[in-house]
Amino acid sequence: MPKSYTLYGTSFSLYTGKARAYLRYKNVPYKEVFSSLKVYKRIIVPNTGVRFIPVVKTPDGQYIQDTAEIIDAIETQHPQRPVYPTTPKQRIVSQLFEFYGDEWLLLPAMHYRWNKDNDDYIYGHFGSVVLPGWPAFIRRFLGKKVGSKFKGFVPLLGITEKTIPALEQWYESELLPLLDTHFAKHDYLLGSAASVGDFGLMGPLYAHLYLDPYPSQFIKAKAPNVEAWINRMNVTPIEVGDWLADDAIPDTLLPILQLVFRDHWPVVQDTLSAFSVWSKQNADIAIPRMIGQHPFCINGAEGSRSLTTFSVWKYQRILDTFNGLNEEKKEQVNAFLNACGTDKPFNNPPFQRVKRESNKLVIDKK
Known part of the structure; x- marks a missing residue:
């Protein structure tokens, strides 16, 4: 039986969503371990020196932190179903979308999570990191203490009363409809196979903007093709197609x-x-x-x-x-x-x- 990877993360973590989708797409054996406070103290911090998730433990016992390095390391060991195109335009475009998802879509992800009505849901999840299995009201109480630290980052990203209306208009009326139009025609960003750009988008669009109760309404009601893409990204495809021929970039x-x-x-x-x-x-x-x-x-x-x-x-x-x-x-x-x-x-x-x-x-x- 092939040796397995271990993914340390949480269901509500943006970058865990990116890493999980990648592992599933690659069809490599892995198990997922919930990153409770105990796991942070006993495994993540001692083996990485930092308090960030996701972390992947390789079959030979190495611990890798950061999704870009996780993907690079696994691509080397498992070249089947590659996620980096080899042609110049597709390679650059795929990396641009990964960068865009990791860095810029962080703005709507953080805004809709922390400035909208998701408190019971998200504080309960943060509380489960501290006391998994405890009653919901206790988890919500402790989760508010932990989550408030993350909420404090929101203004640092430039998300304020001055920019929020424009941010919401961009996400709800520009980006999301454009993505929906694209995924109506293509399974992935560059055709019938996923690229690293798909996984970059998957992090914010799934863990925050699809799972969190408030922003999920926009995808479920207005972007059915984005929802279909999210569901597609969360399973292991039986067969994988190809990127578009001749280094083509979809007009969409x-x-x-x-x-x-x-x-x-x-x-x-x-x-x-x-x-x-x-x-x-x-x-x-x-x-x-x-x-x-x-x-x-x-x-x-x-x-x-x-x-x-x-x-x-x-x-x-x-x-x-x-x-x-x-x-x-x-x-x-x-x-x-x-x-x-x-x-x-x-x-x-x-x-x-x-x-x-x-x-x-x-x-x-x-």
Whole structure:
């Protein structure tokens, strides 16, 4: 019998939803362990040095934290049903969608979870981390204490009274209908096989925006094809098809990519510029998760949000893919993305490279 992976996470965790969908799609043997406080203390923290989920334990006893590294590690060991396209446009687009799901869809995910009527549901789940199996009212009471820490992050993401109406209009009236139109025609983002971009979207769209009671109404009532895609992503397909031929990108993704470059990309570029300045002044200290505030715009509404350094590492992964292309393929990618509303998307200011070391972000001095 093949050795099994172990997924440490929770049903209501955004990034656990991403990792679980990937493991199911790859059809690799795994078991899931609920990350209670006891599991954090006895397994997760001692083996990773951090308090983040999901964590995957490999059959040979290695513990991997962060979904991007989990996917990379398993792809190496299980090349069947690959999730990274090999053609240039599809590879870049799939990574852009993973980045978009991981970083930008975090905004509606956090807003609808913590600013809407989900308290009994979500506080009960957080309480189960502390005291699994205890009565619901006790779990809700303790869960409120734990969950309030996560709720405190919401304004740091730029989610305030000034930006909430524009955020809701973007998600409910732009992004969700566009995704529904796309999934009416295609099983996955790039055709009949999933890519890493599908798993990036799956995290926020499933754990927060589909399972949480308040936002679930929008998907269930207005986006039946998104709901069908979520259900498809949560099972192991018997057979897997192909990405579109000839490095084609579905026309239905173009307006979504325009949204990416309208709102998310300016934040990415600001982050790179700010990190470039910060790293020159702080080359020998640990990289904090946030390095100050900056003005930003979402769907026409102006606000202020924290500059998150993890975005540098996520962007760097896409940039490395782009820089690995020959000049002809770079021109193909640039021409396509320029048509989506951005001029030379990877023509960013120089910035200090980073790397993950013991599951923490540090300056890469090589």
